[in-house]
Amino acid sequence: MKTTKYLLIPFAVILLFVFACSNSDNSKKNEYWTCTMHPQVHKDGPGACPICGMDLIKKVVDETDSVSSKPDMEGMIGLTTDKQILANVSTIKVKKENLKKELIAYSYLDFVEQNRKTIPAKFNGRIEKLFVDKTGDYIDKGQPLFEIYSPDLAQAQNEFLVALNSGIQIVL
Ligand SMILES: [Zn+2]
Helix, strand or coil: CHHHHHHHHHHHHHHHHHHHHHHHHHHHHCEEEECCCCCCCCECCCCECCCCCCECEEEECCHHHCHHHCHHHCCCCCCCHHHHHHCCCCCCCCCCCCCCCCCCCCCCCCCCHHHCCCCCCCCCCEEEEECCCCCCCCCCCCCCCEEEECHHHHHHHHHHHHHHHCCCCCCC
């Protein structure tokens, strides 16, 4: 009984040693040093990137992140999450959707040319009061738009009044 005890202890120590060694081997396999700008660079230890000279960073390979570990991706080209970010590739799930065509165009609003009206005065003068002074204002029929002073009209009016007061017969 005693001999078996003595035999078992070294055996257990050896087993522990082998187990520890295999574990450390695994962890060594799952980590490497790489450049953030050049992920194709793989080194066993720290140092500088041979392409850009940046300090290498330690990278631990996540088995769950591996493309080949996904059963539905077998035989297909795929990117790991890290490589997808580096390649700036985004994906979305395929779904049914209505297609909308979006068109962005720059334009300006203007009045219909045929609806523009010019109101000319039939005599010389100057506008003294303007009742409608903004483009686009609504106006009513018969609404005064402006007050105009015309020397020609004032003179004609004076001549009319003089003639009227002097008793001359006026024929219009
Ligand atoms: Zn680099």
